[in-house]
Amino acid sequence: MRAVAVVVQIVISLVVAATLMPVVLTTMPDAQARSVGPAVALGIAAFAYAIVRIVWPRHKP
């Protein structure tokens, strides 16, 4: 169950990154560079994953 939750959290973070990346690429053309853009995408995904982990509901023991 815990593994399923992690997979769902990763998918959600990737969806967030996918949705935000076009906005970032359009408003910040520097991010379109090959050396910058992929890092930005992974950074957004990592940040989103951290947020999702924080707000993810937990069962109290």
Add this chain to the structure above:
Amino acid sequence: MRITPLHFAIAAATAALLSASPAFAATPAPKGIVQRVKDPGTGLEVRVQQDRPGTVSVEIGDRAVTVRRELRADRLETTVTAAGEKISLTIDKNGLLVTAPHGRVRVTPAHPEAGAAVVRLLSGSPAIRRGVELLGRVNLGVASPTGQTLLLTRAFLLSVAGERDQALAVVRTARAMLQTARIVDARFGPGECWDEYVKEAVACYKEFEDCMRGLSWYDVIGKTACATIYDLRAIGAFSWWVSCVGLRGGDTI
């Protein structure tokens, strides 16, 4: 000698190569010499000439021999001139006509037995021998239609002189040259994947902006539709990029 498919194949290939040359394709075509190429193999100048519309010729020569091949609408004429000896070989719809100082022979599909007379007429010809030797030193490269034309001219002269094996060897060489260019399965790497993704992502967002701009503030359904389309496109493009850079091992183009 008989008129064999080899002769017609050589003639057809030469006609195709001459037609492919820029000189022949130019419309309207300028008259006179339209291309001069210095052959690195012989150091001689190869001239591609167009004296009148619909006619193109390729000529090479030194002090000893001159070889000229001319393509007209209805015939292909090869002329070899050496030491006062002029030999003309014309291929048209009626067959092959050979004109030499010592005689004139016509070979038609109905009378192929006259081919033996052609071989007797040309096998000992110094002009043909020098022409073949000169064309054998030409080295214009694989990509040159002019070089391929001269190569096939050499094969033609060898075949009418009775040197069938050598002619076949030259034809095989020409065929190998023509088959050198091929389409290969080219792949592109992560950098190209990213570039393609950026194009799609930027286009996706700009279309989203255009979509939203045309809607009234109360058109909730329209805005939802715009956002949904944007989400689907953005997620699809991102998935493609992730797949392209690693999961699928690259895309082919």
